[in-house]
Amino acid sequence: MAEQKLIKLKINEREVQVPQGTLVIEATRRIGTEVPSFCYYPGLSLQAACRMCLVEVEKAPKLQAACTLVATEGMMVRTDTEQVRQARKYMLEFLLTNHPLDCPVCDKGGECELQDMVFRYGADSSRFVEEKIHRPEEKWSELVYYDAPRCILCFRCVRVCDEGMDVKALGVGMRGANSVIIPNRGDHLECEECGMCIDICPVGALTSGTYRYKTRPWEMSYVSTVCTHCSNGCKTTLSVRNHEILRSNNRDLSGINKDFLCVKGRFGFDFTKHAE
Template sequence: MAPQATTTDMVTLTIDGRSTTVPKGTLVIEAARQVGVMVPHFCYHPKLSPDANCRMCLVEIEKMPRLQTSCSTPVAEGMVVKSDSSAQAKDARKSVLDFILANHPLDCPVCDQGGRCDLQDFSHEYTATTSRFKELKRVFPKEYFSPLIETQMNRCVQCLRCVRYCDQVMDVKALAPVGRGTLTEIKAFGAHELDCEFCGGCIQICPVGAITSRLSMYEFRPWMLKRTDSVCGYCGDGCQITFQTKGNALIEINSTQGSGRNNGDLCARGYFGYHVSEHPDRLTSPLIREEQAFKAVQWEEALELVGQRLLDIKAKHGADAIGGLISGRCTNEDIYVFQKFMRGVVGTNRIDSSVRYGHLNGVHAMQRVQGTHRWAVSFDDIEAADTLLLVGTNITETNPITGLKVKEAVKRRDAKLITIEALEPAIGSISNILNLAQHQLGVKPTGYATAILGFLKAVMDQPILDVELQARAPGYFNDISARLQAISWDAIHAQTGLASDTFTQAAQVFGQGKKVVILVGPGVLRSSGGFGMVMNLLDL
């Protein structure tokens, strides 16, 4: 948890006659939101650095000679801001909208963003039904963009949210603005279709209908959809998602800014992978075997049969003759209810799950060292860390949203990143966490154990050890030192291909960290020596 702001860290200001106190450094647009004043904007987004290119968020600030962009102006003590109460600011916003609409097509009836479009909303609020511009609109020729993402550059308001999200949040840089002035359009690099991770972030962050999903084109209007919140089952990140359904058809999935642990971010599986639920090969009803074939039946019949068979097996062979398996993609609540049923109703402890595969190596190690099997690190800890060590994670593939938290810590908070991965740095339109690493210890998948020992040996050689802990547990330190001294750097180099200087330099950065987080992935946890490797990492 972040420390609470002191009195000197707070600033009091007035916005449209409403007084508010906010932390120092807060932008005017965010302070206005807190008092219920909605400042119109296109280019601003809380996840992105201020760009102030759309000029839509202009406000009047006393003692300043001209209108200011609220998305790039930090608050100051005693500041008096006029937004809706300023005729000058309203006139400026109308002029900005006039320029935007001068080239914007009148195609709201066929635009998938219609009904939830910022430009549509602001146009109704600020502009008349006619335009002062009589010139011909500029028109971009329609081009194929990608199999999943559709673009209509005639609708683009050139806010560059998509480009900045791809760069600042995803660290992919798959998009770029091409051209100048009103002829600017968003394209992939080169004369090729888009080839990236397809996280869908550019679709979600676009304020208009310039970038939309090809999987649900022309199928809905927002008011036609029923929304149901749920949790993504792709990995253990537990992202909050919202199912958008029309009748019995799943139209799209999205996630809202500020909701869930993922804060609105999704990966390709979460955003575009929902059609798996409607695949024709997917079971839609329970099946009962009759002779050599399966027969589709109603749930009541299937559950009655299963219940009776379980009772028969238990009566004849005992409860331990029954075992239960459950997928790791189920929610924690579902898994809890399942084990409760198996233990409390059936009476057996023979329960297993795909979650166990590999994770027990970490669970047993933590239970032994820290007395609890619970993972103690949260997303907040990752974001607040000043040093991060990734070991065998391939994090952007296995846990993409956790990977975003690591990227945020490195890119926005200048955290130091050290990686021990069986990957190579590569510049391209696919995210590679190694590109952000200050020190990369590249090893083969079979070399993690030796690399961890080499890193631990380098750390023990540094004058950074906790003196108080050494005094309380001298035997522990002496035992570790003796075992590590028995391992030569030549042996470590022979198995990892890494010189001792490589480990030493990474260990020096690691030792300087005040808030250190170590993330361990399946490359370690699912290996035969996973338990020992996690134990060694816990020694750090």
């Protein structure tokens, strides 16, 4: 097997050596430098939809999206300049144009990637005074709820359902600011209901019917264990409050299953309440 060629580039004046073909966003993560992104997710196709990962590249005429930019020999990248910070702040302002300010009642509050970025970049005001687009919350199934105004159109859910699960139960409808995620049966979802779309959503657009409005992330303790439903040995993390299991996922990506869990592994924890 031929040895993989390595290239050298500089990120924030620090020399980095990565395999040829590595994306800049992955190169920054190798040295512990955070470049925020909503649409990028390892293993899924590249989208470049959220524009949060913009970085400065020497001799480039404008900011570049790190999630689609391939690192090249001698490249000079800067991830935390004033221009980059301002671009990310303005991008957050756009994302919040129609996003409801309901963090106190949103199930994602406390572990929301959008919320974290707004706190980090100080996008605490908006120049948009027009009325936000309002849509009623939709119940796609007993397990999956969709709140369109919260959706930032990163398309993670569509891609993981298509590429990760090969189910293709989700798609995109309408255009522009009116774009929405649509289930495969128009007004409801008909699939295995593995819950990957809920877990991968960076905001509170997709929420779990078993977890909604029950607690907050900081009120729970997290217990790592092995799923008991079959012999595959998938790792799972149980979210526990007052000795009651409220949620199951594997967001730390540990274990042979990474972040994948089937419908039993993600939602089948209620057997612990059974009399037997």
